[in-house]
Amino acid sequence: MSSQISLGKVLESRELLYTLLLLAVILPILHPIGIPIEISARTRDVYNYIEQNLKPGCHVFVEVYYEVAARGELEPNLIALTKHLFDKGCKIVYSSLSAFGVVAFSLFKANAADLFANKEYGRDYVYFGYIAGGEAASASLAKSIKGTISVDNYGNRLEDLPLMKEVDKATDFDLVIIVSSGTDVFAYYVRQWHTPYGAPLLFVALSVIAPSVEPFVGAKQAIGMLVGQRAGAEYEVLVGRLGLGIASMDAQSTSHMLILAFIAVGNVVYWTKRLSSKRGGSR
Amino acid sequence: MIDWEVFGAWLCAALVVWIYSFAYRDNVLYKLAEHMFLGAAAGYSIALALDSLNRVLIRPAITTPQTFWATSWHYIIPAVLGLLMLAKYSRKYYWLARYAVAVNIAVGTGLALRTVPIANIVRQITATILPLWGSDPVKTLNNWIMVLVTLGGLTYFLFTIFPRRVEGVPPSPTYWVYRALYYIGVYGMMVGFGALFANTIMTRVGFLISIYLIYLQPQAWASIAAAVLAAIAIILGALRKK
Secondary structure: OHHHHHHHHHHHOHHHHHHHHHHHHHHHHHOOOOOOOOOOHHHHHHHHHHHHHOOOOOEEEEEEEOOHHHHHHHHHHHHHHHHHHHHOOOEEEEEEOOOOHHHHHHHHHHHOHHHHOOOOEOOOEEEEEEOOOHHHHHHHHHHOHHHHOOEOOOOOEHHHOHHHHOOOOHHHOOEEEEEEOOOHHHHHHHHHHHHHHOOOEEEEEOOOOHHHHHHHHHOOOOOEEEEHHHHHHHHHHHHOOOOHHHHHHHHHHHHHHHHHHHHHHHHHHHHHHHHHHHHHHHO | OOOHHHHHHHHHHHHHHHHHHHHOOOOHHHHHHHHHHHHHHHHHHHHHHHHHHHHHHHHHHHHOHHHHHHHOHHHHHHHHHHHHHHHHHOOOOOOHHHHHHHHHHHHHHHHHHHHHHHHHHHHHHHHOOOOOOOOOHHHHHHHHHHHHHHHHHHHHOOOOOOOOOOOOOOOOHHHHHHHHHHHHHHHHHHHHHHHHHHHHHHHHHHHHHHHHHHHHHHHHHHHHHHHHHHHHHHHHHHHHHO
16 A cells, blocks of 8 residues: 555656656667658748748848746757858858856857858958947937947947948838847847838747747738747758757657656546545535 | 867766766766856856946046046946945945845836736737638638637636536536637647656757757767766766765
């Protein structure tokens, strides 16, 4: 009897689920299964948009607004998009309205060193660093970058950078990409860049954030959205630079299967208990 | 000679393991990692904010005063307002902080209101005005679901006027329409919350996978040692409670 109780306690304990989840994550990474992934229509639409609309020499603004914890979900997207944009001959302006964006950018750049190897800072890409002010700063950048800040993240004067002679306001950019782990910043760019100036926006969001910003995509206020690690893996396949996104897919699949199994078992146990208690009550 | 880069990577792996050890039980190593994280995050944010102030205002004002006063003198205004915020810590001059807060809120509200009606209301409403008849059956079905769930969700949150059922009197057609939309709204929201929950799981699992790939796997021995230490801390903590 006591052994039955202890077994039941073990099965009900959350520690068991955490341990199994940990194993479901670690084992497929140590021994990859190679579960195939399909490119979703949403990711392909974003890829096609960039292929068809961005010409060599075009300008893209990228907001890096995520903390280190969200790196695994968002960085694969940022790296794959950067590769695609550089391959298309675009020039990129990076910026961060979040203090932690500076760390995220430095880690991203270190992780994608091969993409920046043949690119010249100031001519092919620029990083503004952290700009304080939230939505007000976003509105000010849309109106005039040089009127908002005078130096970049490394202390260079913006007027000395060749790329900054080509762009200054929202309408100078052919695409604005927001890579964010929060919800608010998407709304900032919709309100301050898209609505008054018609800047085409592309969202790169965490899976948990995606439903909150989906209405903007549905209302065509953004050209599309890449959601989480899965979209990162798909985009890595599309641009031919496999990385963290694709490496995570086996572990994602096995851990989701485990959680689905636990949800099914939980429901069976719940309904069994409920039905048996109802029968007991009627007796 | 200590290789600080290796030491940093080990410390990083150990702190990650100790933070996740909370999933099993609260322990002293989790608390250590938590306090270190909060302290480092707060310190880092302050340092970055000061660096931003230095880059944008202080250094240009000192090194190139003529250019600064000609083109960027207006940066002084937010700097003064920012300093006024610190008046909160004075019992005598705390009221000065209200000016900074008032300007901050006024600017934020003004900027947002400029575009909120179009971006967050008009465009969202027009996005739900969809054709309910068409040649593509899947698209038509999607449009019906979108329109009905939107109307249902709005109906659910009607708190002022709604048709009631009177005892002994057969309910009016308005009542049945209201009830149908009410339940469509309830189930629509439940599906929405379900999708949100599933996405939450996906994100958390994604974090775990990437943290394992980036920090733990490359420092496997440091991670295992940290996990053993966390297990000892949990057991000792449990024994002390007994």
